[in-house]
Amino acid sequence: MSRRKGGWNPPYARANVWLSHTPVRSIVFAVSDPNRFVAPARLIAALTLLSRLLGVGREMVYAYFFGTGPVLSAFRIAWQVPNLFRRLFGEGALSAAFIPVLTDCLHHRGQVEARRLAGAVMALLTVLLVLLVIVAEFGLAVAHWAYPSLTLRLTGLMLPYMPLICLTALVGAMLNVLHRFAAPAFAPVLLNVCIITAALLCGCGLGLQGRSLLYVICGTVLAGGVAQLLIVSVSLRRAGFWPTFGLIWHHPEVRRVAVVMAPMVVGMSAIQINTLADSMIALFFVPDGRGPAVLGYAHFFYQLPLGVFGVALGTAIFPLLSARASAGDVAGLTRAYEQGIRMSLFVGVPAACGLCIIAEPLIRAFFERGEFHAGDAARAASSLVFYGIAVWAYFLQQILVRTFYAMKDSRTPVRVAVTMVLFNLTLNLVLVFLLAEAGVALATALSATMQVGWLMHKLHGQLPTVRRRWLVDGAGRIVLGSIVLVVTVRLLLLFVSPGGWLTLPPWLQVAASVTIGVGAYAAAARVLRLDEFNELLRFRTREG
Numbered sequence: 001m002s003r004r005k006g007g008w009n010p011p012y013a014r015a016n017v018w019l020s021h022t023p024v025r026s027i028v029f030a031v032s033d034p035n036r037f038v039a040p041a042r043l044i045a046a047l048t049l050l051s052r053l054l055g056v057g058r059e060m061v062y063a064y065f066f067g068t069g070p071v072l073s074a075f076r077i078a079w080q081v082p083n084l085f086r087r088l089f090g091e092g093a094l095s096a097a098f099i100p101v102l103t104d105c106l107h108h109r110g111q112v113e114a115r116r117l118a119g120a121v122m123a124l125l126t127v128l129l130v131l132l133v134i135v136a137e138f139g140l141a142v143a144h145w146a147y148p149s150l151t152l153r154l155t156g157l158m159l160p161y162m163p164l165i166c167l168t169a170l171v172g173a174m175l176n177v178l179h180r181f182a183a184p185a186f187a188p189v190l191l192n193v194c195i196i197t198a199a200l201l202c203g204c205g206l207g208l209q210g211r212s213l214l215y216v217i218c219g220t221v222l223a224g225g226v227a228q229l230l231i232v233s234v235s236l237r238r239a240g241f242w243p244t245f246g247l248i249w250h251h252p253e254v255r256r257v258a259v260v261m262a263p264m265v266v267g268m269s270a271i272q273i274n275t276l277a278d279s280m281i282a283l284f285f286v287p288d289g290r291g292p293a294v295l296g297y298a299h300f301f302y303q304l305p306l307g308v309f310g311v312a313l314g315t316a317i318f319p320l321l322s323a324r325a326s327a328g329d330v331a332g333l334t335r336a337y338e339q340g341i342r343m344s345l346f347v348g349v350p351a352a353c354g355l356c357i358i359a360e361p362l363i364r365a366f367f368e369r370g371e372f373h374a375g376d377a378a379r380a381a382s383s384l385v386f387y388g389i390a391v392w393a394y395f396l397q398q399i400l401v402r403t404f405y406a407m408k409d410s411r412t413p414v415r416v417a418v419t420m421v422l423f424n425l426t427l428n429l430v431l432v433f434l435l436a437e438a439g440v441a442l443a444t445a446l447s448a449t450m451q452v453g454w455l456m457h458k459l460h461g462q463l464p465t466v467r468r469r470w471l472v473d474g475a476g477r478i479v480l481g482s483i484v485l486v487v488t489v490r491l492l493l494l495f496v497s498p499g500g501w502l503t504l505p506p507w508l509q510v511a512a513s514v515t516i517g518v519g520a521y522a523a524a525a526r527v528l529r530l531d532e533f534n535e536l537l538r539f540r541t542r543e544g
Contacts, residue, residue: 067372070288130163277424383441424444484520
């Protein structure tokens, strides 16, 4: 990465004229206002919310049929393996490396060459993933023969999902560059629909349970993966941008993607590596074998606000950051980064407060039925509180890491991520003996907080024009608004229920807390004049 006096000098400082004849001419560089990413972020958030609501239904199905038993713990780990590779080769490292390169290629070399690049990357990824699955299946078969394990068997069943979801994420990255966000955000809805339908039909209708029902769910996941890939492929075809396939190893842009991606594999997948480490340590060091299952429920709920808005914001802002970096617009890049940080804090801080307030009633309201009992709820709630205290940090990670990658700096987030993974592992091994699986959640939260502070310090050194006072002022008002949220919820619930809010039914605790909390925070945002509140409500973006 090159530098010039006063800050960062992007490698593509020359802004070329967009090719007027291409049918996708208005996709990236028509964005002239850093706040324009808020509109697609709202679209992604809305569709992701639909998926997450169905995800709640999916987790309720798991709770009803499996509770927190060891069988579900085995499935949790088996599910995380293909999702780890999704972060490595799909929406994480590969997308982070691919989106800036494809953006540059469209901008500087035209659509024909961009299609060749997209087809080459997709073909090479397919070959690589298929080979990985074959080798991994052989290794799992040998390991299962030597040490029979349900975890190994389920992992083998789930591995073919890996190439499907990774290719879906890659096609989704192409659509994001074209500023088409609906199909990639809608694709997960299909998977949740498939899982819920299959579980209810086979669990309630056919009476399957335990391992038999889990095998059906694994098969359903594979079918859902095919459906996801189909829906994004159809959207890409309709966008008029179909890749020209070919195993072109020598393509200069392919090599560039590979070079940029290599260190990103660690950098972008730090959270997933930590999550898998959490589950493995919980499996081996929590005596009853229920640790991964308990963490799975807590993990789902702290990921809910992150998936609905945090990932949506990061996904929507990344093409804009890449476009600013490619055009050499350092001021525009900085402004977009600042807006992303403020917006992330505006949602992340109150979300963290809310999760900590309603952790146990939330778990009880949705999961306490069937095989899921009161003791399971208490354990899951403890883990959720520790995960939840750092929700704001998980939000900021989405913006910080993508800003580094838009600037073609993959080394800094990788160095930070490697250090934090090791730190998290060390904390896990210490805290798991003190707090069981809740200690594992606390270790992840502490690691994420330290990672965000370190990344922000490094990034502000490369972008010296960042308005630190403006960010601190906004953060202070957001924290104040969140305090208003917490105090209001506590006081009003005590007023409604003189015996204490815990005497209310769990569903009423959740509904009242969310309604009162959102209202109180919205009112505080108005009084404190937080611009982010108006941006979220704005249905039409400003023209540049």
